[in-house]
Amino acid sequence: MTEDIRVRYAPSPTGHLHIGNARTAIFNWLFARHYNGTFIIRIEDTDSARNIADGEKSQLDNLAWLGLDWDESPDKPGEYGPYRQSERNEQGVYQEFIDALLANGQAYKSYKTSEQLAEEREAQQAAKQAPHYIYEYEGLTNEEREAKYAEFEAQGLKPVVRFRVPEEKVFAWDDIVKGHIEIGAKEVGGDWVIQKADGMPTYNFAVVVDDHLMKISHVLRGDDHVSNTPKQMMIYDALGWDVPKFGHMALIINGETGKKLSKRDENVLQFVEQYKELGYQPQAMVNFIGLLGWSPKGEDEIFSLEEFKNMFDETRLSKANAKFDQKKLEWINNQWMRRDTAAVMPQLIQELVNADLISESDAQLKKDWLADVIKIAGVDGISYTREIVALVRKPFFELGDVTDEMVDYLTSDDGRKVFDAWEAAYTALPNDATAEDYMAAIRGIQNDLEIKGRNLWNPIRIATTHEIQGPNLPEMLVVLDKNTVLQTMADIKQKYLN
RNA sequence: GGCGCUAUGGUCAAGUGGUUAAGACGUCGGCUUCUCAGGCCGAAAUCGAGGGUUCGACUCCCUCUAGCGCUACCA
Structure with missing residues (x-):
């Protein structure tokens, strides 16, 4: 390609940035940047009835969020302006x-x-x-x-x-x-x-x-x-x-209907903004979209915009329509979040604030503690940041109900023995006990009482967290406030073990 | 209906005459001896159908079938 490469993305400002449009924009950007060409954005607003307020701004903002930049556009006029068709029309x-x-x-x-x-x-x-x-x-x-x-x-x-x-x-x-x-x-x-x-x-x-x-x-x-x-x-x-x-x-189609992804389909999230709100990473969106209808040479799957740009090859664009696979998007997002958890941490903490689990100011004060909680709660398993709320809520911010099944564990012969032993061990441990210390204490009880498995762990887990399953217990105990846990245990004892 | 495009596993897909038909998501099974998450290991397609061409076809040709797209004073 020796001539001057000039490509454009030409949306009509009829709504937010749609996944399909985002893909068109991304591939045009890739094409332009790979060949050192010029990437232009032109607004096609010739249907005044369908234009919506802020449609253009929203398009541009979302494009920028994805990491795209452009050389000429309404907000960055070049020598071929104006870049809105309505204005061009006015100029004759x-x-x-x-x-x-x-x-x-x-x-x-x-x-x-x-x-x-x-x-x-x-x-x-x-x-x-x-x-x-x-x-x-x-x-x-x-x-x-x-x-x-x-x-x-x-x-x-x-x-x-x-x-x-x-x-x-x-x-x-x-x-x-x-x-x-x-x-x-x-x-x-x-x-x-x-x-x-x-x-x-x-x-x-x-x-x-x-x-x-x-x-x-x-x-x-x-x-x-x-x-x-x-x-x-x-x-x-x-x-x-x-x-x-x-x-x-080729088009991106709805997996359910097999039809072109339509803005009217409500069963699929199809606006970039919706994913942004759920806490998807822009790199993940680009990564996923870049792999829809295009494939790289090797076997890797995780790529940055920059890497896509370098690898870009228009001959590898696929001719067949591709179904939108949300599961894969989730996996890719998970990969991106894990790539740099530290960078995503502020977002994760913000989710907790948004969910009213903690105030903005407290979150600021306790951000190291929150980071620990988030990691222990299983951030490695979530698909997007919003999901952290459900993982962290119990038992770190609220206690769940004690179910009949839990009561059975507690009130069994083994349960009672474990509880007493644990109460003594936990009380004796210092406030700054480590996960290893807690583990050693529990192993100690296991040896003394010759009780193991669920019968050992569940009574302790239930007495301290009101949960029958969850993240690694010793690690949780490190971040849980000791006085609160002591109180929780006291309540359990008073209510079920007398 | 017309015109056009497409056709490899549930999904994304590699593959361009001779391969054990890559890899990934998802699914299922096992292991990691509290559970969940995570991690590790493993399993599953004969290439839409039917004809050719060829010593040999997922790869070339033909027909069929199916799906999608367009068919506006929308973009």
Whole structure:
């Protein structure tokens, strides 16, 4: 690749950053950075009805959170601005080319109402024909057509501009991921709208103008754009422009339905923000997404953005759709959290504050202790930081109920003997006893009483924590407050062992 | 319906004529002698179906089937 590589991610600000869009953004970024190209963000906001407030900011913030950076964008204008289609439209960027196409007869104004359009379509469907736009000025001279325009205008109708499709042509390209593809112009459904009644260009027209003007060299996008490609190519053709290289990546699909991940699916978390809130690490998200529809050469699975960038190879993009496997994401996140627990620790502690287990100020004061608790509670087994709350709550912050099963352990002959021995041993141990000390004490009881296994451990565990299972008991005893534990034991004794 | 794309285990996937068909997630089993978590060890696919081509095909060709995508004054 010797020419200047310029690629773009062009979201419409209709909501938060979707996993599918994030993938498009990541791969475009990878492509740009791997080849020392330029990465551009362009906002495609030509559908004013669907734009939402803060949609753009949210997209950008989430992209940044993932670790991406960009060279040109609305918030970082380069020499090809503006970078919002709405602003470009205001500047007449599209109008110029629409006028040119209108002037040379490659486009025309159409005044059909949506009712008329719907009727045509229904009639075609009833006749088992593929929906196809019917050109209304067939056989008319330019003058006659202009006269029609005037007539419609007089009726107060607003026109759209349609592109006159050269039906006999076939458009072909060598797709970066799918190889050679060709589609006949007649398959696009007839003359399509390039400018809406409100004056906004349509997507398929605006992309072409912008990609050309912004000197985009490679367009990497989702599979769902394959059938848009001939439409876009005919515009490049009509305007005499060179076509960029296209690459259509397989889609991410919903594991349940097998369909393209849709923003309306509620059974899958599909916005980057949702994962962020649960405490997924950005590196893990990138790692997971980078492995969906792309595979590295070796056998490793854990990669940073930087490593992906270095390894990137567009020929290893997969052609088949990939199901979104949340379990794998969880595993990858777990791997990233464990890579550097110290870095994630503040987040983990924040989760406890958010869950009202401890106040912000106390958390600050006791952060070393909290770190110990979190480690002992089993941080190595969680998938995302939010999960630490449930692990840590009992018995470190609250005691659970004493169940019948626990009472049975306590009140059995062995249980009573163990309790008494443990009470004596625990009381005798110093406040700064270590896990080894506690272990030695318990082993001592085991030897003295010749009781082992559950019958030995459960009474002690229950008496000190109200739990029948949990993390390593000696380690827990180190972090548990001794007076509290003594009190817990006293309560147990008083309530069940008298 | 039309057009296009895709097809290796539950999932992500490596593999480009001759391999014991990598690896990972998940699952199951065992071990780590309190449990949980973690760790360690191990198990499980003949490559959508049917035809070819070839000494030999998951790898090449054909047909079929299935799935997905698009078919808007949405992007």
